[in-house]
Amino acid sequence: xxxxxxxxxEPLANKKLILETAAEIGASMxxxxxxxxxxxxxxxxxxxxxxxxxxxxxxxxDELFEQSLAELSVLIEHEKENNPQLQPAYAYLKIVCGxxxxxxxxxxxxVILKGxxxxxxxxxxxxxxxxxxxxxxxxxxxALSLMALLVADGMWFSDILGIYPISSLQxxxxxxxxxxx
Amino acid sequence: xxxxxxxxxEPLANKKLILETAAEIGASMxxxxxxxxxxxxxxxxxxxxxxxxxxxxxxxxDELFEQSLAELSVLIEHEKENNPQLQPAYAYLKIVCGxxxxxxxxxxxxVILKGxxxxxxxxxxxxxxxxxxxxxxxxxxxALSLMALLVADGMWFSDILGIYPISSLQxxxxxxxxxxx
DNA sequence: TAAAACAAACCAAATGTTCGGTATCTTTGT
DNA sequence: ACAAAGATACCGAACATTTGGTTTGTTTTA
Numbered sequence: 001x002x003x004x005x006x007x008x009x010e011p012l013a014n015k016k017l018i019l020e021t022a023a024e025i026g027a028s029m030x031x032x033x034x035x036x037x038x039x040x041x042x043x044x045x046x047x048x049x050x051x052x053x054x055x056x057x058x059x060x061x062d063e064l065f066e067q068s069l070a071e072l073s074v075l076i077e078h079e080k081e082n083n084p085q086l087q088p089a090y091a092y093l094k095i096v097c098g099x100x101x102x103x104x105x106x107x108x109x110x111v112i113l114k115g116x117x118x119x120x121x122x123x124x125x126x127x128x129x130x131x132x133x134x135x136x137x138x139x140x141x142x143a144l145s146l147m148a149l150l151v152a153d154g155m156w157f158s159d160i161l162g163i164y165p166i167s168s169l170q171x172x173x174x175x176x177x178x179x180x181x
Numbered sequence: 182x183x184x185x186x187x188x189x190x191e192p193l194a195n196k197k198l199i200l201e202t203a204a205e206i207g208a209s210m211x212x213x214x215x216x217x218x219x220x221x222x223x224x225x226x227x228x229x230x231x232x233x234x235x236x237x238x239x240x241x242x243d244e245l246f247e248q249s250l251a252e253l254s255v256l257i258e259h260e261k262e263n264n265p266q267l268q269p270a271y272a273y274l275k276i277v278c279g280x281x282x283x284x285x286x287x288x289x290x291x292v293i294l295k296g297x298x299x300x301x302x303x304x305x306x307x308x309x310x311x312x313x314x315x316x317x318x319x320x321x322x323x324a325l326s327l328m329a330l331l332v333a334d335g336m337w338f339s340d341i342l343g344i345y346p347i348s349s350l351q352x353x354x355x356x357x358x359x360x361x362x
Numbered sequence: 363t364a365a366a367a368c369a370a371a372c373c374a375a376a377t378g379t380t381c382g383g384t385a386t387c388t389t390t391g392t
Numbered sequence: 393a394c395a396a397a398g399a400t401a402c403c404g405a406a407c408a409t410t411t412g413g414t415t416t417g418t419t420t421t422a
Binding site: 030116117119120123130136138139143146153157158165166167170173174177181 | 294300307343
């Protein structure tokens with residue numbers, strides 16, 4: 001008999017919850033299963049309430065994607081700080097090969113994967129991000145740096161979809177192999 | 182003023198056309214945009230006509246995905262025949278690095294990508310295929326073979342989405358680099 | 363003539379979105 | 393200090409559209 005209208009108002013927490021839930025749904029199911037209804041059900045909020053925070057689905061997904069890009073940017077920046085002379089491509093690889101304790105990067109990359117695969121706009125955004133953070137002169141890049149990039153991509157792609165069971169030990173071995181070249 | 186009913190009946194050609202069109206739509210747009218309506222519009226057939234050939238969407242997508250797996254299998258087998266002593270992972274890499282003249286492998290991999298990313302069932306099928314054709318004892322695999330796999334995945338992932346502009350020359354250089362290890 | 367190959371009209375369910383209403387917060391005037 | 397006033401947060405029902413699928417009808421083909 002409780003009145004839902006009397007729920008305490010927590011706009012910031014709820015907005016965060018909505019984005020998290022959207023990411024979870026997108027990760028465990030298809031990108032198109034990220035619906036207002038599904039989010040509403042999983043958060044316990046109402047569809048109207050969600051739409052109050054994100055007036056359209058495009059806006060919701062956009063914010064979700066940008067947030068994921070920002071999260072990855074933080075990881076990269078952090079890696080660069082700790083290792084200023086490290087080339088971006090290797091920082092990228094190191095992040096992917098590293099054991100993210102909370103597996104936080106999985107959720108991040110999941111959004112990026114689903115987004116880029118299913119939406120041309122996100123694909124362009126991802127390209128922009130890559131240019132900005134992994135800046136490489138592709139025409140004149142050495143094969144080794146390119147390879148590091150490709151290994152990294154292959155790695156998180158496999159990680160997320162669970163294609164290959166690559167242990168963290170083997171990841172380290174691959175990382176060492178590339179560093180030794 | 183022509184009567185569509187009086188159109189010549191070409192079941193085999195139309196079935197092929199439907200699958201091709203579905204792949205095209207999936208490639209250029211989101212996986213969820215592969216709808217009966219969209220296919221109908223693009224092929225000029227009617228929704229009923231399409232459903233006559235593919236009684237459900239699941240069946241349609243299933244056939245599309247399996248066909249793509251089969252196409253890739255042919256490429257792998259062909260590579261193995263020409264080079265019997267070549268390890269599967271390297272054959273895989275060679276296909277991806279090779280210049281497929283008609284770019285035919287792009288369409289194939291596009292379906293596989295969209296399928297695996299958006300559908301758990303297809304993800305399992307892809308894992309099966311990988312086990313069968315790229316058979317690797319992952320626990321005891323050497324870092325080099327694993328790396329070849331990851332480079333290959335990163336390569337076609339980038340190729341399809343157009344993330345990095347890697348020239349065929351650079352692909353060859355990467356291929357040589359790995360072979361030299 | 364029977365079956366296969368379509369077309370066309372329909373249906374129920376799901377989707378994104380609009381909208382009116384109802385609480386709670388925050389600001390402001392006094 | 394406090395109450396009026398407005399803004400913000402949220403609910404819940406209705407909306408048009410699109411979806412996968414069914415049914416019925418028409419034409420060709422074997």
